[in-house]
Amino acid sequence: MEINWRDYHSGDFYDELISSPGHPRKVARQLAKHLAGLSSEEIAERKHSAELAIKTMGISFTVYSEAGNIDRAWPFDIIPRVIAHKEWLHTEKGLIQRLQALNCFIDDVYNEQRIVKDKVLPAELLADSVNFRPECVGMKPALGVWAHICGSDLIRDNDGRFYVLEDNLRVPSGVSYMLENRKVTKRIFPELFENHNILPVTEYPSQLFDTLAAISPRPLEFPEIVVLTPGIYNSAYFEHSYLAQQMGVELVEGSDLVVEDDHVFMRTINGLARVDVIYRRIDDLFLDPQMFNPDSVLGVPGLMRAWLKGNVAIANAPGAGVADDKVIYTYVPQMIKYYLGEDPILPNVPSYLCVDKKQRDYVLENLDKLVVKPANESGGYGMLIGPQSSKKEREEFAARIKAQPRNYMAQPLISLSTTPIIGSKNAEPRHIDLRPFVLQGRHSSVTAGGLTRVAMRKGSYVVNSSQGGGSQDTWVVVEEDK
Amino acid sequence: MLSRVAERIYWMGRYMERCENAARLINVNTKLLLDLPRGVSVGWGTLVEIMGLDDYFSRDTQNADERSVMRFMLADTHNPSSLLTSMANARENARITREIMPSEVYELINDTYWYLNDYASGAVARRERHLLLEAVIQRVQQFTGMLAGCMSQNDAYSFIRLGRNLERADMTSRIVDVGASRILPKAVEDNSANEPYSNILWMSVLRSLSGYQMYRQHVLDRVNAEDVVMFLFQDPLFPRAVEHCLSELTDCFAKLPNSDQALHEVAALRRQLKGADFAALMDSGLHDYIDTVQSEIAAIHQAIAATWFLPQVQVSA
16 A cells, blocks of 8 residues: 555544645654655565564563463554654643642642641542552652652543543553564664654663662662562563563562561572562552462562561552542642642543532433543443443443442543554554653653554554554654744 | 572573474484485484483384474474474573563574474475574574673573583483484394494484584594594583583582582582493493483482572462
């Protein structure tokens, strides 16, 4: 196929590259022209080399299925998604502001709980939160930071603005694929990097290392940092090992660690070695069988005690997931005002809380127009997509909402923006989202762009890679004034 | 480094070496069969016996034909030592430890796995087989070279070398055993004028270890059983000789912490090898002698595991 932008129609949706058939956006003009100049053989050849590179580099993700775990090649489309630098600067500020407020919030709820006493957040919302860990009350982690790494999902609506869809504060993944997407694109389109001023993404592993080093309980020593993985069968194992490799630190499993005298050690060929910082990629409830799930063999007995005594730092801190709650999410704009005294730079998607009588009535009357989400599920489970639902499903959801209003919130169905992918005859529009990664330690930083996930099926909103979603390299491009 | 990682990377070294040795063995057996006259019963089943796989091979090794043995040795995923299985095991161990080696090395292993996965079952015919086996040998050599050239000579590197040399010592002793104890007596029975075939046999043993030229330079005599056995067991300079592999182990142990027990084991075996009277052993008892060498090699492995690897995880009550 060859690409002809005049025949590319994204319909009513905001398209990232093409503003109207035949007219690329200013920031994407050079890229669009270059792509349109490629012959069908050249496009097929680039596509093939990308597939080959992904296979050889072993860029994979694990899918759970009935037949066991299967390693799949990472799904990738060769057309890059483009964001203008000026717009990104604004978004970046908004993300940093957001994570700072979230960290103030987490620190507050495990200590003074001022936000509840001042009635900015209703007390019952916190009391009913399933990710609130009473074990963490009174803890004061280094720098007051609980969530050191945050992956926020951004979407762009018809109006062309970025909205925050959710914040992932537990074990957000995907950053390794962002880095590998760039490597693959450099291999197959080296010429594009000469003609475009594209912000690099390669600094992330050193920024992550610095963030982790900043919270070491032994600031005078060179910090011993480890990445804690549940093991090779975890869907994000590739990423765990990739980050350990890029940071030059050990990748450990629970069985490699042992707690003695409330200090954490790892078993090495030299004997036990002290561990200072754990970048954990396993959920709270599996961290320590002595404190949480006693059946878990993934964690380390005694780890929580060592953490509470301040002898080891854990990122993200246990309990940070309290702010991951979709009901708490609706309060982030208020948090920004309350803790930072600033106006939120990035808007939330408009949301309705079922726990509030007036908002609940609105939700119940408009179930056919709204998306209803449970407060604490992830991965898109247990949702009602109103416009695509049956009358029976809506009745069921209405009953559930009435029974447990705290557990539900609703949002209008957002018309996710589109971007072109290589189709069978021409470039074709597909819906996308964006997950930038935000770090907060002594300093804050945001990746230049992030991981763009693409719903590969026409018309679909499902961007999740285990359900057939794909990805594209994400460029933040500095425009030259001409 | 972590004990678990040390264990994984040691096995990666062993499996990579096992692939290369298996490829060499299949290659040389093919050539040997072309050289020997009809009636000499060096069959394809010998390959299965050398690898110690009689239990897994579902057919009679005496009457095994080329096609089924080749399929079993190259691509059978139920065979724990087929080329494909060994490479899959090497890759799995490399995948778990990929953060500690240069990424090009992981890519090479991964790529070789995919190559075997795609082509091994189609390489039963001799011509394609030869190309495939040469490619495997070259890639494992490339793996060794990349590590020597690009990886810090740290503890992790020592564990890869340990795995490689222990596997290599084991395989060399196995090949000599098969030549001396299994093939030769049969060839003698089948053919009263055995002398020329005995030479062909020992030449092919040397060739399977790429050692023919090195042997000629070193021994300065025509190929004969006793000298070949001594060369392959006692030569300190030829990289595939057992003594050389053991000196590599000594070298690695000296760089690692807490290595007393392992050093003790390897020193005992080296003393034993040095004192062995191969002239006497050739007449009788070589097979039994090689058996004791192999159990000593297993003891060295046990010492390595007990000293450095992760203790079996105790599930607390």
